[in-house]
Amino acid sequence: MRWFIFILFYLVLSWYAFQSVRTLTRINWIHYSYIVLSLVILGSFIYQFAFLSEQSRLMTPARSYAFGFLLTFIVSSLCVIPFLFGEDLYRLGAGVYNKFFGQGQSFTVLSRRKFISTIALGIAAIPFTSLLYGMYKGKYNFRVLRYTLHFDDLPDAFDGYRITQISDIHSGSFDNKSKIEYAVDLVNEQESDVILFTGDMVNNEAREMLPWKDTFSKLTARDGKFSVLGNHDYGDYISWSSPEEKTKNLDQLKDLQKEMGFDLLLNENRYLEKDGERIALIGVENWGAGGFKKAGDLGKAASGIQKDDFKILMSHDPSHWENQVIQDDYHYHLTLSGHTHGMQFGIEIPGLIKWSPVKWRYKYWAGIYEELGQYINVNRGFGYLAYPGRVGIWPEITVIELKKKELA
Template sequence: KKIEYAIDLINQQKSDVLLFTGDMVNNMTTEMEPWADLFSTLDAKDGKFSVLGNHDYGDYIPWETEELKSKNLEDLKALQKQMGFDLLLNEHRYLKKGEDKIALVGVENWGKGGFKKAGDLKKAASQINENDFKILMSHDPSHWEMEVIKDAYHYHLTLSGHTHGMQFGIEIPGWIKWSPVKWRYPYWAGIYKEMGQFLNVNRGFGFLGYPGRVGIWPEITVITLRKKALT
């Protein structure tokens, strides 16, 4: 019932697009299969887009063969398509309204430390224009820190997740935002700005490990883009 409530809440926003930034499962595609019909009801007039997170590759459990592990990932890709998501694998799409357009760029997981580095920003952006307004979907915010903000292209907005705010912390809007995850990820929740570029880190929708949260609520982020006033 709580998941149904959240799906309904998303649809009530009547968003132009829905962007899912990875970790649809913890380890196996079968975890998502019972929820596929419900998630298929997510609706946005200009599309639903997704990227892969580190957990989607099945790297954290043993597999009898590499073929089974590979099939698990292919099954997840197929399931996302079945649910209506356009999965961006180091590629882009253009969101268009009349003569205006936004370049939506999606990379596979790229994370510092021991996390998978399948993301290829150059490949993903190889067919867009340098002057396009760009939204980048990249699961791990360390990618923004390590590569994106230093890239020759200017990525106006990057959307990430990954940290969950460690599902533990203290947040009082306007007063305090703290979690021990900050010692690993300096950009761990909410909006950040560096070098004229914005990052939003979603606090996550579900959980990993501990089946709950203390002080860090599950989150649906609603973002409204507005054109800068000309001066």
């Protein structure tokens, strides 16, 4: 029934949007091309998500592209509809007026005007080209974002300490090995003291990481690389033949991370030491508000950590920081999160605008925030999920330098 409603919605939307094309040109091959394209996009989506649903649970690149092209077509069509609908109301009103107030005129609906369809298609071309660009180029348009944070209680030995954070790899979505190798090399070029990965290594299954295991094994930092789990790493979003199979999948992912050289922190902590001084690194399992998995245990993760230690917390979902971390008795100097992806869509012009629809869901959704003398960085994500692209919110490699605040 859901498929029937969706197909009906898509066909009606496509037919209505097609009226602008038909108004603008009478060339038949353009009309036929539009119709064939809309049907091919619909057929591809149905094939990938209906007919292959039992054969594969993975969000493969083919499925991502099927969804991406469908999304592009629907969003572009929706941009056309308000113009056509507004014109249709005018045409209907004019026809009624002529019928009852015209001098003997019959009810006649005016023809569509070309300039309205031209404007509608011109507006629709903006999301159409943007979303296609996001799939072609944007998803691998890696950016290195650098921040310097000052703390008055940072141990002297860690003045100038550099952290590289990556998050949300979503390896099951990748389709270009050379681009990923370039990004891994870019991480290593930062020559940071430590690499911290804040969750969502896969979309659902551990096997998604197998083709990329050797590539991510090349990540290196002087003090090692550490990781935590994200909500997608638990395999909660697909069906399993048994609870044992699901548990085995998670164990395989944990083993894979170890084989790649990551120290996976499962509600645990480590000390990073330098010149006789140390800072605490705490990693919690996923904790998310709004129906997301709450496996994180901050108290357990910080067990053995002293209250006056300088603390860095790795927690995948920034809602954890908002709901638990900020008000905790322990002062967590810096929290590193990801999860939001910046919705993979938005507008960012440094110093002028920073906007994405995801801001309506997450208060802290991208970049550095400060509350009660504590910082969080929400990484925009290394990979992508579902829509195989990024528009305006580019894949991110974060480099954070810790600095000792000079006393006045």
